[in-house]
Amino acid sequence: MDKKIYFFDTTLRDGEQSPGCSMNKREKLLLAKQLERLGADVIEAGFAAASEGDFESIREIAGEIKNSTVAVLARTVKSDIDKAYEAVKDAKKPRIHTFIATSDIHMKYKLKMTPEEVVKRAEEMVKYASSLVPEVEFSAEDATRSSTDFLAEIFDKVILAGAKIINIPDTVGYMTPDKFYEFIMEVREKSKYLDTVTISVHCHNDLGLGVANTLAALKAGARQFECTINGIGERAGNAALEELAMILKTRKDVYDFESNIVTEEISKTSNLLSSITGVYVQPNKAIVGANAFAHESGIHQHGMLSNPETYEIMTPESIGLKETKMVLGKHSGRHAFRDKIKSLGFDLKEEEVNEAFEKFKELADQKKTIYDSDIEVILTRGINGEDDKYKLKRFVVNSGNTISTMASVLLDIDGKEVEGIASAGGPIDSAIRAIEKCLDMDITLEDYSLQSITEGTDALGYATVKLRYGDNHYLGRDVSVDVVEASINAYLDAVNKI
Numbered sequence: 240m241d242k243k244i245y246f247f248d249t250t251l252r253d254g255e256q257s258p259g260c261s262m263n264k265r266e267k268l269l270l271a272k273q274l275e276r277l278g279a280d281v282i283e284a285g286f287a288a289a290s291e292g293d294f295e296s297i298r299e300i301a302g303e304i305k306n307s308t309v310a311v312l313a314r315t316v317k318s319d320i321d322k323a324y325e326a327v328k329d330a331k332k333p334r335i336h337t338f339i340a341t342s343d344i345h346m347k348y349k350l351k352m353t354p355e356e357v358v359k360r361a362e363e364m365v366k367y368a369s370s371l372v373p374e375v376e377f378s379a380e381d382a383t384r385s386s387t388d389f390l391a392e393i394f395d396k397v398i399l400a401g402a403k404i405i406n407i408p409d410t411v412g413y414m415t416p417d418k419f420y421e422f423i424m425e426v427r428e429k430s431k432y433l434d435t436v437t438i439s440v441h442c443h444n445d446l447g448l449g450v451a452n453t454l455a456a457l458k459a460g461a462r463q464f465e466c467t468i469n470g471i472g473e474r475a476g477n478a479a480l481e482e483l484a485m486i487l488k489t490r491k492d493v494y495d496f497e498s499n500i501v502t503e504e505i506s507k508t509s510n511l512l513s514s515i516t517g518v519y520v521q522p523n524k525a526i527v528g529a530n531a532f533a534h535e536s537g538i539h540q541h542g543m544l545s546n547p548e549t550y551e552i553m554t555p556e557s558i559g560l561k562e563t564k565m566v567l568g569k570h571s572g573r574h575a576f577r578d579k580i581k582s583l584g585f586d587l588k589e590e591e592v593n594e595a596f597e598k599f600k601e602l603a604d605q606k607k608t609i610y611d612s613d614i615e616v617i618l619t620r621g622i623n624g625e626d627d628k629y630k631l632k633r634f635v636v637n638s639g640n641t642i643s644t645m646a647s648v649l650l651d652i653d654g655k656e657v658e659g660i661a662s663a664g665g666p667i668d669s670a671i672r673a674i675e676k677c678l679d680m681d682i683t684l685e686d687y688s689l690q691s692i693t694e695g696t697d698a699l700g701y702a703t704v705k706l707r708y709g710d711n712h713y714l715g716r717d718v719s720v721d722v723v724e725a726s727i728n729a730y731l732d733a734v735n736k737i
C-alpha cells in the first residue's frame with residue numbers, strides 16, 4: 240500500500256468549533272499561511288454556509304494558499320455546496336467536503352430521514368459537487384456508530400458518484416484503537432470500491448483516544464488523517480496534528496510512512512494558534528506543552544547533561560525549539576546548577592559552588608520558579624558574609640492598617656546579641672530605626688531603594704542602601720523574597736563595609 244500520509248488540517252473548521260476559538264478573517268489567513276509552511280496537505284478553511292465572515296475568510300485563503308489543497312465543508316444541501324464552491328473556486332487545489340450522518344440515531348432524530356433518503360441525498364450531492372470541483376470528499380458523520388453494511392452501501396454509491404476521498408469520522412470519540420481497526424477492515428471488506436479511493440479518518444478525543452484511534456486507522460489502510468493544531472475542536476477536541484506528526488517521525492520503525500509535515504514548524508504553529516485564540520495548551524501537553532522539553536529533577540538533568548538521549552526521545556530542534564529547558568528548582572542537583580553557573584559566565588571554585596548551591600536550595604524551597612536573575616543574585620550577593628561583624632539574628636515586624644508599625648531587630652555584633660525596637664512609618668522604616676538603636680554609630684541614611692528583580696509575586700526584592708559615615712559613603716545591598724529582610728541586610732552590608 241501507498242506509504243504517503245496526507246495530513247488534513249481542520250483547525251480552521253472543526254478547531255474553530257471549540258468554544259472560545261473563533262477567529263476573524265485576518266487571523267484565519269495568518270494561520271492558514273503558517274499551516275501551509277507546516278506542510279499540511281489539506282487545509283479545511285471553514286464552513287462557507289455558516290456565515291458571511293466564514294465565507295469571506297475561505298475565499299481569501301483559497302486565493303492565497305498555493306501548496307496545500309483548500310477544502311470547505313458543506314452539508315449535503317445544494318445551497319451549502321453552491322456557497323462552498325463560490326468560496327474555493329479560485330483555489331489552486333480546491334476541495335468540497337460534504338457530509339451526512341449515517342447512524343440510526345442521527346438519521347432518525349436529527350435528520351428525520353430514512354436510510355434510503357440519506358443514501359439518495361448523499362449520492363446526488365456528491366455528484367453535484369463533483370461537477371463543480373475535481374476533488375470531492377464525502378464524510379459519513381457518526382460513522383463509528385453506524386452499521387458497516389450501511390456504510391459500505393453509501394460509500395460505494397458516493398464513490399461511483401465521484402467522491403475521491405471517503406472519510407470515516409469517529410464523530411463522538413466512541414472508538415477504541417482495536418475496535419476501530421476491526422471496524423475499518425470490516426467496511427473495507429464489505430465495500431466494493433472503497434479501496435479505489437483514499438480512506439480518511441477524523442477522530443475526536445472524548446475518551447482521550449483521538450491520536451491512538453488515528454494510528455489504528457493507519458494500520459487499517461487509512462491514508463488521510465484529519466487533525467488540528469493543539470488538538471482543538473468540538474468538545475474534547477480532535478486528534479492533535481503535532482502528536483501524529485512526531486509519532487510518525489519518532490517511531491518510523493513502527494509506522495513506516497512518508498508525510499510532508501515540516502516538523503520544525505510545529506512549535507511556531509502551536510504558539511501562533513494560542514496567541515490568536517488566547518487558548519493556551521496545558522504545560523504537560525505532549526510535544527507543544529511548556530514542559531514537553533523541560534527537565535527539573537537532578538537525576539534527569541544529570542542524565543541530560545551527559546547525553547540528551549537519556550531522557551529525550553525527540554530533540555527540541557525537531558519541533559523548532561532552540562533548546563531543551565533545564566528548569567532549576569528544588570528537585571535539581573549540583574550538575575545542573577554548576578552548568579547554569581557556567582552558562583551565566585561565573586567561574587567558581589568547588590566550595591563556592593557548594594555554598595551557592597545550598598543557598599539556591601533554600602531559595603527553591605520558598606519560590607516556585609527560579610529564574611536566571613535569582614541565580615545571578617545568589618552568585619553576586621549570596622556567597623559571602625560569614626566574616627561580617629554585624630549579622631542579623633532575628634527580626635519581627637508588626638504592621639497593619641489600624642495599628643502602628645513596630646519592629647524588633649536582634650543583631651549579632653561580634654558574637655554579642657544586641658536588640659533594638661522602634662516604631663516608625665512602615666515596616667522597613669521601623670526595622671532600619673531598630674537597627675540604628677543597636678548601633679552606637681553616627682550614621683546617616685542617604686539613600687534607599689527597593690526593586691523587584693525577578694518575576695512573579697514571589698519575586699526577589701533587591702534592596703540598596705547608601706550610608707554616610709564621617710566623610711565617606713558606603714553602599715550596601717541584599718536580596719530576599721522578604722523585602723524587610725533584604726532591607727535590613729542591605730543596611731548591615733553597608734555597616735560592615737564601614
Ligand SMILES: CC(=O)SCCNC(=O)CCNC(=O)[C@H](O)C(C)(C)COP(=O)(O)OP(=O)(O)OC[C@H]1O[C@@H](n2cnc3c(N)ncnc32)[C@H](O)[C@@H]1OP(=O)(O)O
Pocket residue numbers: 253256286288289290313314315316338339340349350351380410473
Ligand atoms: C460533526 C460536525 O462537526 S458537523 C459540522 C458542524 N458545524 C457547524 O454546524 C457549524 C456551522 N453551522 C451553522 O452555521 C448552521 O448550523 C447552519 C448555517 C449550517 C445551518 O443553520 P440552520 O439552518 O439555522 O439549521 P440548524 O443548525 O439549526 O439545524 C441544522 C439543520 O441542518 C440539517 N442537517 C444537519 N446536517 C446535515 C447534513 N449533513 N446534510 C443535510 N442536512 C443536514 C438538520 O437536519 C437541520 O435541518 P432542519 O433545519 O430542516 O431541521
Ligand SMILES: CC(C)C(=O)C(=O)O
Pocket residue numbers: 253338378379380381406408409410411441443
Ligand atoms: C464533518 C465531519 C467530518 C466531522 O466533523 C465529524 O464527524 O466530527
